[in-house]
Amino acid sequence: MQKLTPKQRNFRKSLLTKIHLADSYVSFYAENEKDYRDMLQQSFGKRSAADLTINQLIILLDFLNGKRANPVERVTKAQIDFIEKGWELKARDKSKRALMNFVNKNTNLTLIRLDALTKQQATGIINAIKRMKKA
Incomplete structure (x- = not known):
């Protein structure tokens, strides 16, 4: 902090x-x-x-105090598809487990499914995958 x-x-x-x-x-x-x-x-x-x-x-x-927060925008199907396809193209270990470890490391969360991401988190993951070099 x-x-x-x-x-x-x-x-x-x-x-x-x-x-x-x-x-x-x-x-x-x-x-x-x-x-x-x-x-x-x-x-x-x-x-x-x-x-x-x-x-x-x-x-x-x-x-x-009961104030309603702005609704969290969840990851879209297109973002999930982009993440999965990008991972298949660029990762050495193409397993789902490796992808989720990568996602969790980059979001500082412990997620078990991509659809638990927010739109903003998914954008960050997409950018990280784009920066990866091909395996």
């Missing part, structure tokens, strides 16, 4: 406090810590709110 100014540290600390006092946290997640940690992992790739950036903390607080 980057160095924060004293103002940013105080703001971050206040966000963490608000998160742990939010109604949905107190009424549900405080008693179901595993579900809370799983939700953080799925949404942010972290297991603790303390590891989140200020922007991520704001998103989490909005979620806990």
Whole structure:
């Protein structure tokens, strides 16, 4: 995490406090810590709110307060096809497992299927595959 100014540290600390006092946290997640940690992992790739950036903390607080987030745009069929075909052309190990290891390494997530990617993540994977040299 980057160095924060004293103002940013105080703001971050206040966000963490608000998160742990939010109604949905107190009424549900405080008693179901595993579900809370799983939700953080799925949404942010972290297991603790303390590891989140200020922007991520704001998103989490909005979620806990019931604000609807912008819907996440999922990967398209065309993107999945491009990723799979590009992988077959350029990878030494053309297996599905190797592809998923590559995807997980590049997204810092643990996914088991390509259709779990967002459009933005898929674009990053496509760009990474384009930069690969042919095997």
